[in-house]
Amino acid sequence: MRIQETFRALADPTRREILMHLSRREMTIGEVTDKFEITRAAVKKHLNILEEGQLISVHVQGRERINRLEAQGLSAVSDWIGYFDQFWDQRLDALKNAVEDAENAKRKSIKGKV
C-alpha cells in the first residue's frame, strides 16, 4: 500500500532531513552524503526508501543520478481520514470473520452433542 511506504519513508529523521535538503535543490548521492556523517551506502539506502515512498524521484544525467523531491508524494500523508477509514474497514472485516468463525464452531459443537 503506497501510503504505508510513504509513512515508512518519513518515519526516519535522517530521511526527513534528506527531504529538507532536496527541497532546496536537486542533489547527487555524493552531495547528499556530504551533508551527513554517514556512509554513501547508508545514504543510498535512505534514498531508495524515499523513492519507494514516492517522495523523491531519481533522474540519470550522464554518469550521475540526480535525486529530486516529489512534493506531491507528501499529499498522501495528509489523508489521515482516508487512512483510518481504510484501516478500520480492514480491521472490522477481520473482527467479523473472527467472531463468525467462533460462532460457527460453537454451533457445530452444540449440534454434535445433540
Place this chain on the structure above:
Amino acid sequence: MATSIITKTVFFNATRETVWSFLTEREKIGLWFHPPKEDLAEGKDYELILTRDNGEKAKVCWGRVLEMHRPEKMIWTFTVNPLNGSLTTVTWVLEEVLCGTRLTLKHEGVEAAAGEAAMDLILSFDAGWDEHFAAMRKALSKGN
C-alpha cells in the same frame, strides 16, 4: 480545523458478550488485530504488538482504556506509529438487535493528532528549521 469523525457499523450474528470478548481479551484480539500483552482493563494502558516473520516484535497501536461498560461501551485513546504518539479517541458501542449485535466504532480527533504529529516533525529538526520549513512549504506549493 475540520473535525471529521470516522464512524463504522458492523452487525454480528452473536451476542454482545461474545463480541465484547473479541474486543477485550488478549487471545481473541489477536485473531483480528495484533494481540496486546494482556486483556484490556479500564484505566490501563494497552499496546498492540506485531510479531514479524523473523520473530521481531513491534508496537503498532497503543493508548489507554479510558472507560469500560461491559458489554455496552468502551472508550480508548488510540494512536499508531505514524502519528508519533499523538492520541485520538476510539469509542466502541455494542447494541442488542434482533438477531445479534450492532457494533458502532467512532474514531475522533484524527486531524488534531495529525497536526500534533506534524508539530513533532517540525520540532524534530535542530536549528535552522525555519529556513528548512520555508523551503519545504515553497516546494510543496510548487508541487500542488
